[in-house]
Amino acid sequence: MHFLPKLLVALSLSATLLLANLAPVVEKFENQIESLIIKDLSNKKILYAKETHKEVRPASLTKIMTAILAIESGKMNEVVTITPEMTLVEPSKAGFKVGEKFYLRDLVKSALIQSANDSATGIGIFVGGSSENFVKMMNKKAKALGMKETNFTNAAGFDIGDHLSTAHDLMLLAEYAIKNKSFNEIVKMNKHTFSPINNKNKIYTSWTHNKLLRTHKYTIGIKTGYTSKAGPCLIARAKKGEKDLLLVMLNSKENRWKSAQAIFDEVIEKERVNPPKPSPTRK
Template identity: 30%
Template structure:
């Protein structure tokens, strides 16, 4: 897509808001005292509410599967795979050790069942089977994972597999894992899987398999509906968790806790702190149409511009907000082909000349390149109007 000067539209929001300075200023209060690193963010704005060694590169163990699930959800969203499509298990995928759902070589499960196996049971075999379906092989899928990490601006993450099984030069950070979780949570359906405590696979067969979520907070902390645990001898006990309460969604990440009980205790403290101290003010939900953009050389002249994620403002509890402007920045020249979900602009919320929230705007439509005949008819019609 050719990029030239964008169009900027500024609109005063009818909100009575004053934006406070929300930051991770509470470092003097050491919320996490028994884990190697941690971070707490508000999902919609990405604001860091607390952090401890959040940029330290560490083995993420099965939290790796957050990126695996993100690429699966992207493929579903773009129509590259179907939720009811049967996914065949290769001999290599079935050979994965560690956490698994015991897929047999040649066994088929739907994408939905595979996602259950990954999100609830942390199935390494299901992760590889899905990777092979989407990218052709696990190494090719790993390339996609690292490319996506770069697209998200994550500088301290490198993947070598889809599962998090121990391997050299495979690492991430609490900060980067939170950003991956933030991106994954754009797809609200993911919490239908990560927020399920128990389920069955092969339910109507002799090989019925019971799944129990490795994230026990899904059952024991109200509002928790994801995302992913991790454990290896090197990584110790890790967890990226998300919870929603009173319209606010937060993400807490802990690396390197000594026990699973301590991991859950540290995350619980982070979640308690977020919900006690902060409040979000929703502005938009995902996929809300907020305008149109012109398309050149497409089979359509215009496309619908929609929000790519939920957009909110964040304050400390008891504080108000005002003087907020909405800026819609749309690329002036957008050239077909355009896929649904391609970025076509940016939404900014501005207070006192400062951008307090920024979020991508995407195409709500697929626009194919116009054929020669379509362009000819369009030009002919334009000349006819001029002649009239």
């Protein structure tokens, strides 16, 4: 895919640092991250950007789109019967058996929390009627959101064909998704336990892959991703007081958890150490 004029591609090759206080933190690992964008949602300012328009593999960050389409379908309480096509996927997966029945809402939680590929594939087939039609829905939604640098080929995030996106577009997707209450409630969960409707004795437990939810008290979501081509990826959100930070980190060779936490803490600490000056009082 070649979505960008050569000028924009050239501009995206250089990092743009907009918050000086982040420099010492980001400089420690910026060369180990292919694409990075940090945004303060409280004032809509981009705090840092590197290679935001570079086409990369989005891996399981794809499942944000898959989940949003499921949530917006109005079918969350409908029943999905697991078919062979849904199970014949690579890990990570929940391990469903053909014939098991689940509420769509449980597949959505499994896809977002555990990043289960069988759940995501099942969502696509059920909501779209077929995997092929669901991909069309994904790309139509991407276009509606202004994601001009994105092309989806599957619901799970496999590196199949031109399954590509950019940090810029994934930020657009994440900002849209976190406006949805149901989505936010799911992505902040550490685990989800559920059973097939037709076999209550069997229990599935989806544990989050997002370590920040366990190690960083201000983190409130949202999604991890990894494939051999994409590398470790992360979209994370941290909130404290008026500060509401959203980060997209793609192909991080550095420890993505430590890097994200260092960034979040630097911005939050900056606010604590240097509070706004009070307005002058009139005498």
